[in-house]
Amino acid sequence: MKSHFHLINFTFIVFVIAASCQNKPNYPLTNHPDSESWQPLFAEDLSNAIYPDSVWSVENGVFTATEDQFLWTKKDYNNFVLDLEFKNAEGTNSGVVLHCSNLEDWIPNSVEIQIADDYSEEWANSPKSWQCGALFGRQPAIKSAVKKQGEWNRYTITSIDQMIYALLNGEQVNTIDLSKFTDAKINPDGSEAPSWLSKAPATLPLKGKIGFQGKHAGAPIYFRNFRILELE
Numbered sequence: 001m002k003s004h005f006h007l008i009n010f011t012f013i014v015f016v017i018a019a020s021c022q023n024k025p026n027y028p029l030t031n032h033p034d035s036e037s038w039q040p041l042f043a044e045d046l047s048n049a050i051y052p053d054s055v056w057s058v059e060n061g062v063f064t065a066t067e068d069q070f071l072w073t074k075k076d077y078n079n080f081v082l083d084l085e086f087k088n089a090e091g092t093n094s095g096v097v098l099h100c101s102n103l104e105d106w107i108p109n110s111v112e113i114q115i116a117d118d119y120s121e122e123w124a125n126s127p128k129s130w131q132c133g134a135l136f137g138r139q140p141a142i143k144s145a146v147k148k149q150g151e152w153n154r155y156t157i158t159s160i161d162q163m164i165y166a167l168l169n170g171e172q173v174n175t176i177d178l179s180k181f182t183d184a185k186i187n188p189d190g191s192e193a194p195s196w197l198s199k200a201p202a203t204l205p206l207k208g209k210i211g212f213q214g215k216h217a218g219a220p221i222y223f224r225n226f227r228i229l230e231l232e
Helices: 002-023
Strands: 056-059 062-065 071-073 080-088 093-100 111-116 152-160 163-168 171-177 209-212 221-230
Touching: 080 093, 080 111, 093 152, 111 152, 111 163, 209 221
Parallel strands: none
Antiparallel strands: 056 062, 062 221, 071 209, 080 152, 080 221, 093 111, 093 209, 152 163, 163 171
């Protein structure tokens, strides 16, 4: 009887582990997740954010800025899935900044997943690594998936250790292995990084704040539905 009980117990444990594995999503995600039950990244009053006074505001759930200043999380994040929507204006150039370990000098101490209005002449003619979906200045998106000005886009960005996956409007636009970016000046594909990106991404801390660039070069950006799922 005792051996039979142990066998049943063992079988139950195996079943629970198997079920758990089946429910765990595979990465990269091939579809945008159902994130309605996830934790909002920011409170509507921005009480859990770092931002300049009178620059960022929230109205009817839409976040926007009047200047080129960042909206940062107070919390540091490591492994996570970030789900959000953004809307470009004509000429928008913004971004989602990850792993930021120094807010006073964020550019070399973070990585940026680019947001841009690729339909505008300026960004359509810019380097591919400056266009929407790129790891800015380092790795272009594999395809263009951003919508035209005034339309809402959906971004799902997954960060797991040194891997970053960018899903834009249902298209997997970038798979980034930061461990390959061991040189600050030259990217793995042989291209030259902008001079202001002065640290190799492979050397940067993986835990840091998440940030969103405001009204850059006179063109606004709009965000909504920031949600995050932290991963073990």
